[in-house]
Amino acid sequence: MSRTRSVLISGASVAGPTLAFWLHRYGFRVTVVETAAGVRGGGYPIDLRGVAVDVVRRTGLLDRLTATRTRTRRITFVDADGEPVGSLSPAALTGGAAEDIELPRGSLTSALHDITRDDVEYLFDDSVTALDDRVDGVDVTFRGGTHRTFDLVIGADGLHSTVRALAFGPEERYLHHLGYRFTGFTAPNRTDLDHEAVIWNVPGRMTTRYAVGHSDHVHAFFAFTSPPPTAGEPHDRDATLRLTERTFATDGWQTPQLLADLRTATDVFSDTVSQIRMPTWSTGRVALTGDAAHATSFLAGQGTSLAVVGAYVLAGELATHDNHTDAFTSYRRTLVDFVERNQSLALGPNTLIPKTRTALWLRNQTTRLLPLLTKTNLFGHNVTRAATSLSLPDYTPKTAEHR
Ligand SMILES: Cc1cc2nc3c(=O)[nH]c(=O)nc-3n(C[C@H](O)[C@H](O)[C@H](O)COP(=O)(O)OP(=O)(O)OC[C@H]3O[C@@H](n4cnc5c(N)ncnc54)[C@H](O)[C@@H]3O)c2cc1C
Structure with a gap:
């Protein structure tokens, strides 16, 4: 194709700007539309693992991102009364090669x-x-009232993608509820946590306080088993607070204080824990990438890595095919196995929120085998395998033809 192709990307978080970077490098004219007033910061920790680290290296961001590593020292599980069960290194819990990077999402x-x-x-x-x-x-019609035409439109607008709803139909067709909900917010660091997380569990419920570094606040998190959402149920702040308070109402230790902190928090976010699974990621001139195409949920901990890798592959396939249909086909063929392996990480026994007494007992017994296992990739060997299960294509030699 001789003329420059124009691409509209919806979503300016991880997948959208990664795709924009590579498409621009390959000579495309790129527009990114974002519903928020600016790039959403948000400091909760995310992970770049395996081939995603290769992508950020190729993007030229490795040093900058490595410098913002969270350097979390330990994750401590406590029981219903707050008694420590044991501490693990993050690598033991979630897997991790030395080059993997946990960093604040906003970085x-x-x-x-x-x-x-x-x-x-x-x-x-x-x-x-x-x-x-x-x-x-x-x-394309925009909310602001303008109309424009693009050669291609890519939805990188997350779990509840608008582009997906417009081009592929209702979310219910693709959303697979994993049986949990979560509520996250920023809370005061009342116990002086320092580069560490504390996870409290009873069967089917979890609270987390995560100190990314050492400051006056922590990232707080409630998660709990829950039936699938019903059509039309409210998602507003009051409904979230009511449900979370009801679920944790009788819990002890520091839970009442954390509920009080939730009531005054200004950045509450809440959702079901769900995956997106689709038989195709493209239709006509529209395609999806990142969570919009294949959200994994935080239980897999691989959403960010998939977003980075998927966007890189989509850009490369578009650059190396004149025909967008062939590019979209190759994009899916290249990625689908990698995506499914990583999504399946969320489906096995759950280390973070064991649902039953037996599962929680087993998790705790395993954790108690410390200090023997502190340096072992205890729960995370599957993560490492999934995170490295793609041979990352190199699209570089072909880019000159497409400038
Ligand atoms: C609480 C929590 C904890 C997580 N923990 C981890 C973790 O430990 N490790 C990990 O790897 N991943 C984690 N994830 C997942 C990770 O955040 C996502 O997988 C990753 O951000 C996906 O990137 P994305 O760009 O595809 O989508 P998102 O980051 O969801 O970004 C979508 C963007 O689209 C914008 N948008 C939405 N609708 C529209 C619209 N209609 N028009 C224009 N723009 C729109 C949004 O504002 C947003 O900027 C976690 C997620 C959550 C919620």
Whole structure:
């Protein structure tokens, strides 16, 4: 194809700007629309593992991101009364090769924005409201009232993707509820946690306080077993608070204080713990990437790595195929096995929120085998295997043809 192809990407978090970076490098004209007023920061820790580390290396961000590593020292499980069960190194819990990087989510999103902001058109505080996918382009209507036409539209707009709803149909078709909900927020660091997390469990319920570094606040988290959401149920802040308070109402130790902190928090976010599974990630001139295509849930801990790798592969396939249909086919063929392996990490026995007394007892007994296992990749060997289960294509030699 001789002329420059234009691409609209919906979503400016991880997958969107990664895709924008590589598409720009391959000579595409890129616009990113983001519903928020700016790049969403949010400091909860995310992980770049396995081939995702190779992608950030190729993107030129390895040193910058490595410098923001959380350097979490330990994760301590405590029982219903707050008595320590044992502590693990993060690598023992979640897997981890030495080069893997746990970092605050905002460090990654702002780095990706920084390296694309001069080359890519960003439209903040706007979103796509209608798509007309024609033979020769996609007519897009924006919430702000403008209409534009692009050669391709890519949804990188997360678990509840609007592009997916517009082009592929209702979310219910693709959302697989994993049996939990979570509520996250920023809380005061009342117990002076320092580069560490404390996880409290009773069967089917968890609270976490995660100190990313050492400061006056922690990332707090309630998670609990829950039936699938019902159609039309409220998702507002009050409904979230009511449900969380009801679920943890009789729990002891520091839970009442954490519930009080939740009531005054200004950044409460809440959702079901779900995956997106789809038989295809493209239709016509529209495709999906990141959580919009294949959310894994935090139980797998691989959502960010998949977002980075998937966006890199999608850009490379578009750069090396003149025909977007072939590119989209190759994109899925290259990634689908990798995605499914990583999604399956969330489906096995659950280390973080064991559902039954027996499962919790087993998790705790394993944890108590310390200090023998502190340096062992105890629960995480499957993570490492899944995170490295793709041979990352190198699209570099072909890029010159596409400039
Ligand atoms: C509580 C929690 C903990 C997690 N922990 C981990 C972890 O430990 N390790 C890990 O690897 N992953 C973790 N994840 C998952 C990780 O955050 C995601 O998998 C990853 O951010 C996916 O990136 P994405 O760019 O595809 O989507 P998202 O990060 O969800 O970004 C989507 C973007 O699209 C924007 N958007 C939404 N709708 C529209 C619209 N209509 N128009 C325009 N823009 C829109 C959003 O504002 C957002 O900026 C966690 C997620 C959560 C919620």
